[in-house]
Amino acid sequence: MIELIGADEKQRRRARLERIAGRNVALDADLMREVAAIIENVKRRGDEALIEYTARFDGVELTCDRLRASEDELHHAAARLEREVRDVMREAARRIRAFHERQRERSWEMRSNGTRLGQRVRPIERAGLYVPGGTASYPSSVLMNVIPAQVAGVERIVVATPPQTLAENPAVAAALVELGVSEVYKVGGAQAIAALAYGTRTVPRVDKITGPGNKYVAAAKRLVFGVVGIDSIAGPSEVAIIADETADARSVAADLLAQAEHDEEAAVVLVTTRGDLADAVRREIEIQLEMLPRRAIVEASLRNYGALIVVGDMDEACAVVNELAPEHLEIIARDAEAIADKIKHAGAIFLGAYTPEVVGDYFAGPNHVLPTGGAARFSSALGVYDFTRRASMLRYSREELERTARMIAVFARAEGLEAHARSALIRLDQQATQDVSATMDDGLRVALKRIKPRVRELRAYTLRSERAPIKVNQNENPFDAPERIKREALRRFERRAWSRYPDFVPVELRRKLAAFAGWDEEGIIVGNGSNELIQATMMVTLGEGRRALLSEPTFALYRQIATVLGADVLSVPLTERLTFDVAALRRAIEREDPDLTIICSPNNPTGGVIEEDDLVRLLEKASGLIVVDEAYFEFAERSAANLLRAHPNLIVFRTFSKAMAMAGWRVGYALAAPEIAREIGKAVLPYNLNAFSQIAAEVALEMYDAELLPLVQALIRERERLFEALQEISGLSPVPSKANFILVRSRIEPRRVYDELLRRGILIRDVSGYPMLADCFRVSVGRPEENDLLIEALREIFARS
Ligand SMILES: NC(=O)c1ccc[n+]([C@@H]2O[C@H](COP(=O)([O-])OP(=O)(O)OC[C@H]3O[C@@H](n4cnc5c(N)ncnc54)[C@H](O)[C@@H]3O)[C@@H](O)[C@H]2O)c1
């Protein structure tokens, strides 16, 4: 009666497994059509349809006013229950509740960078619980449905169950009364599911339907999903048993029969490495079957969907079970845990010779409402979580929106959704919000319309103007310009006529720079800080329809100016280790042919440098210009300037603001092929560099070796010392740097570290708003005593947290 399939009979095995898998309601088109018609009828005709179907399928004549079980009816039925059964049921309920209490979920919230993000857990408001009862009664399913719903805190619990089960078995009513459930409808099958999903005059519509049932119930749940929630497809029962020679054939047969007696559609499968065990189990089934009152159902189930499968080894057994994804799996074999580790799909797993599946049906605590028909691949046992919903909660501070709105807009535009982009950007700055403000002067509103929209959407490049005794936030030279340089510059300035313009072309400064940088005078342009030269270079290369390529995160001004000028900004992220992704840059250059590529090396704010070989590869690939911004090159003790002669598309930017200790005088310079320099010069204003800055820069160059180089070397040593000290602080992870600053990953929110240090008189840079750097701050290398204080403060902050 039950098919026995030998280890070599692969074809028969495949056919049998396919037949069992074919029980899945989703695959049975006739059943779905039949059930869809029932649902449609209930939806249209309500109670009238319920009464008709109950008469037809359950043989019970009802009226509208008897569809709901009265409290009297429930109590009356419950009173008939034997005390022993009641006591056992109470003990089962206690165990089931204890298990499900562990499933309670809490709401949670995380705070970082001025955001509060969380998940709020709330119970379902109205749950409809189906308790089966066509050919048997299931008081255990009352417990399994109601208890998790109660633990979750569901406000309104509504039960539907076929009428005969209430009348015939007092245990169902007793379980309901025991748990305090009073809203019970005497309707079963697909019609009950339809009534709970759509509501009728008598039966209320619910938010979610849970519970097991036969194939009609399972198909109906599948069809109403979407109108209401469902737990899973918990249809006709299934058990698979993996057994080896240690298994007792009588027990195995009994366990298979236990599930077969549920339904003619139940599936029971033994998978064993022993042919002799399979034979013995087959014999045992025949013997034990004789004693069973539901013999006809069992026989049909074994014939339809039973199988004793012999396999070569345990791996093969696990593969068969994983394919079935059964509702229940028993493992009665040596090293059951190790076998269980190989099982990917099963609703519940019962380990060892003394854990028959029935312990889970009634008593152990875990829920017996389980996915069938392969649904264990994607759903789980009914639980408290089925009766809750999770709502995400988001709150952004103004600062965090300012930090991220631009990225949100980039994403929105990548989807072609401009209104999304504007929704994020409109809150960014005063001007943008005032645009939509009713109080704004009409003339101003009209005037502002003339500003390019992409500029209005940009966040201004600013820095918080906080002050502190130790200032390590701007990568300045902490030693200040040496006295000798200052005195000599002031002496020369005193002797100069202040009424005269500076030189139109700062010839002397260019001559000195040429000697310092080893490059041709005509290929040098001097600017009011290197920022001016970045702007000038972009002005002559970028505009609408032009492309700039950046490697981000990097100095924010590049993107800012390119955007103002109307160019498209392409970005290649740094690698996870925050190094240049040279392969990706090459691909971007090849694909996009950018007019200008900017490599900041050492990169601000990460501190990494581009290797010369890599840069050469980019220069060779690019037909556009490549700028290497060397604001910090003295600390890296390397430069790309030696590549200028071989690569006319290279421009090198430098500054006097860092190693030269002259940030206050705004001097920068660019090195490029003379022809390129001449073109960039066209965008530079006449007399852009004032007389004093020119003189100070000349003196700094003259005295560089004697006065400034020792300071640079001291800062490099301090950088290495600071790096090691930061590395030793638990919760901090500094990023290797070749500049005069260090980027630090922090376990504590960067904003908090910033505040804590500021309270101790130390000003650092919070760079958490940069892409990829949400957990980072940046510190400039200070004087030794400043670095000591910084290290001490950080040790204290991180020791406390
Ligand atoms: N997967 C699980 O978690 C789990 C748990 C417990 C029980 N079960 C399963 O629940 C099922 C209980 O089945 P049941 O039949 O005893 O009770 P049931 O309540 O699921 O189904 C009875 C209803 O089916 C409907 N019905 C019967 N014949 C019909 C037909 N020809 N056309 C349309 N509707 C028809 C009737 O309306 C009847 O009220 C079994 O299959 C059992 O294996 C599954």
Ligand SMILES: N[C@H](CO)Cc1c[nH]c[nH+]1
């Ligand atoms: N084995 C069923 C789940 O498939 C649950 C049950 C209830 N009562 C008896 N058995």
Ligand SMILES: [Zn+2]
């Ligand atoms: Zn069972």
